[in-house]
Amino acid sequence: MGTATGRKIEPGVVDARDAQRALRRINGYLSRTAHSNEDIQVHLETGATDEALVLPRPVAEMFASMLAALANGQGVQIMPVDAVLTTQQAADMLNVSRPYLIGLLESGEIPYKLVGRHRRIRFADLRQYLREDDAKRKEAADELMELDQELGLL
Numbered sequence: 844m845g846t847a848t849g850r851k852i853e854p855g856v857v858d859a860r861d862a863q864r865a866l867r868r869i870n871g872y873l874s875r876t877a878h879s880n881e882d883i884q885v886h887l888e889t890g891a892t893d894e895a896l897v898l899p900r901p902v903a904e905m906f907a908s909m910l911a912a913l914a915n916g917q918g919v920q921i922m923p924v925d926a927v928l929t930t931q932q933a934a935d936m937l938n939v940s941r942p943y944l945i946g947l948l949e950s951g952e953i954p955y956k957l958v959g960r961h962r963r964i965r966f967a968d969l970r971q972y973l974r975e976d977d978a979k980r981k982e983a984a985d986e987l988m989e990l991d992q993e994l995g996l997l
Contacts, residue, residue: 851920852913862913869907873900926966933964937973947972 872883883903884895898906909919928936933953934944948955948962953972955962 852909852918854916854918856918857913859914859916862910866907866910866914869903869910873904873907922966924967928964928966928969930962930964933969936969 876883880900883898883900885898885903886895909921912919930941930944930948934941937944944953945962947953948964953964954968955964957963
């Protein structure tokens with residue numbers, strides 16, 4: 844398992860107009876070449892035309908997703924799927940306190956491993972917890988909506 848924790852771009856670090864401009868250009872190119880699986884050659888705006896950065900198409904598509912978030916003023920983070928997180932990193936990603944996260948770990952809600960005396964959480968396990976938690980929340984909201992309809996509150 845890797846220990847990389849990813850790279851983060853906080854909201855506002857990248858100018859939203861610059862991100863929107865880049866997004867328009869990359870989306871235009873991706874739509875024009877939608878049926879191609881070839882790598883993409885990127886020529887930088889430095890004036891040098893003899894040198895190109897070559898990107899696999901899925902990477903260019905990921906850049907488009909990141910640019911869309913940045914254009915909307917959101918931050919982005921790239922996290923390797925096999926990353927291993929500290930409890931503080933995992934708590935920050937869930938936007939909860941570290942003691943609350945420890946409770947989730949101890950109750951078995953999220954798997955973890957002990958490395959010495961320290962708990963470590965796989966990013967993939969954290970994502971799985973988020974998916975399951977989102978599904979539970981959606982189910983609860985649907986049940987509340989049905990109850991509202993039965994009671995004639997809607």
